[in-house]
Amino acid sequence: MGLSFMGKNENQFSHLTAKERDSLSFPARIVKERGLLLGEVLDFGCGFGKDVEILGQQGVNILGYDKHYFPHFPEQKFDTIICFYVLNVLLPEEQALVLMEISALLKPSGKAYFAVRRDLVYEGFRTHKIHQKPTFQTNVVLPFRSIFKNDSCEIYEFQQYNQVPKSYSGCPFCNPESKAELILESAQAYSILDKFPVNPGHALIIPKRHIADYFELSFKEQSSCLFLLNEVKKKIQKRFNPEGFNIGINIGEKAGQTVSHVHIHLIPRYAGDVDDPRGGVRGVIPERKMY
Structure with a gap:
């Protein structure tokens, strides 16, 4: 990834990353199998970076950013951005900031994919079983196109608002020009x-x-x-x-x-x-x- 990693043992936010893995996450497998990881890819909120590592080995041109583990914020724009299981552990204002940051990092022609959990039984703060720290969890429903859903996961596809085809209503703000910045x-x-x-x-x-x-x-x-x-x-x-x-x-x-x-x-x-x-x-x- 070309970024310095802060190990889980020295990081006070380790409880925000669900678990260590040796294989691709489930949503990463879905978007990879569907051929959606195009061009320059960013894993936003990549945690320990396992998806970035494996996808990179498979030939995907990918970088990772994580506020706690890979904290160097990207300076370029990307063709594809993935954000898996990040929004479920954030408060509403933090969720909004993530959406804004990803919208700014996406190329006008690009797409982002958000995976959210669908198996949360209750919302709010709970004590993490392993780390014994209070961890916030909430259900998330996004107003974007859903491309996959089962009992445990839903994946949404996001495009910048002025790049999404719409039926013309005559309103310039309901139908902003695609060339507008x-x-x-x-x-x-x-x-x-x-x-x-x-x-x-x-x-x-x-x-x-x-x-x-x-x-x-x-x-x-x-x-x-x-x-x-x-x-x-x-x-x-x-x-x-x-x-x-x-x-x-x-x-x-x-x-x-x-x-x-x-x-x-x-x-x-x-x-x-x-x-x-x-x-x-x-x-x-x-x-x-x-x-």
């Missing part, structure tokens, strides 16, 4: 760069459900959008290095909304981009901007 994506929302940016790095955070009014989104959808907003801000800050931001949502025609699908504007601000920036978003009514 997707910044991040979660289960409920996605983010792209604005097609007509006010400033470099102008991004949109968009819920996947088609609805016009932000206040009619469910609390879960609103939370997902705001969580995504926070992570997109980090990406924009690193890439464009702005000196400030404006955040805005247009709700209703009288407030300037021209596309009847909720979208949050994240607008980077730079020194000198306007003569006098004081008042910020109060400038939506220019004559009342100053007070």
Whole structure:
């Protein structure tokens, strides 16, 4: 794998990796048999790295990343990403971060495969039988295409939202252009760069459900959008290095909304981009901007 390994005996998170294996994991066998491990492959959350080791020996061009064992975060993008039994041991906000990270590591033409357990009897914290540490487990259902399911495992196929074929509805945010740059994506929302940016790095955070009014989104959808907003801000800050931001949502025609699908504007601000920036978003009514 070309990465330094922190052994299980010196790692306080060993209880998060289910067990050591001498053979491929079950979902790895499924995706390998179906010929889905194409191009440059990443095993995200690879644990001890056994799947990476065996698949590499079988000729798959694969790297491994694991927060606890192979902690060097990948810098390239991949054609295929596998993420097996990771989401089941994470809290909801951690699951969302994993989905976002994988969406950003995937090439526009690429696909990711998530395997989740289907044999959990109960959810919550339990004491790990071997390590005697509290371990969180939860059932996970993803809004992606299921390509395999039995009593113990389900495998989902993920493509970036703007790469998934859809029946055209006339809404540009339900049918984002495939050439648009997707910044991040979660289960409920996605983010792209604005097609007509006010400033470099102008991004949109968009819920996947088609609805016009932000206040009619469910609390879960609103939370997902705001969580995504926070992570997109980090990406924009690193890439464009702005000196400030404006955040805005247009709700209703009288407030300037021209596309009847909720979208949050994240607008980077730079020194000198306007003569006098004081008042910020109060400038939506220019004559009342100053007070």
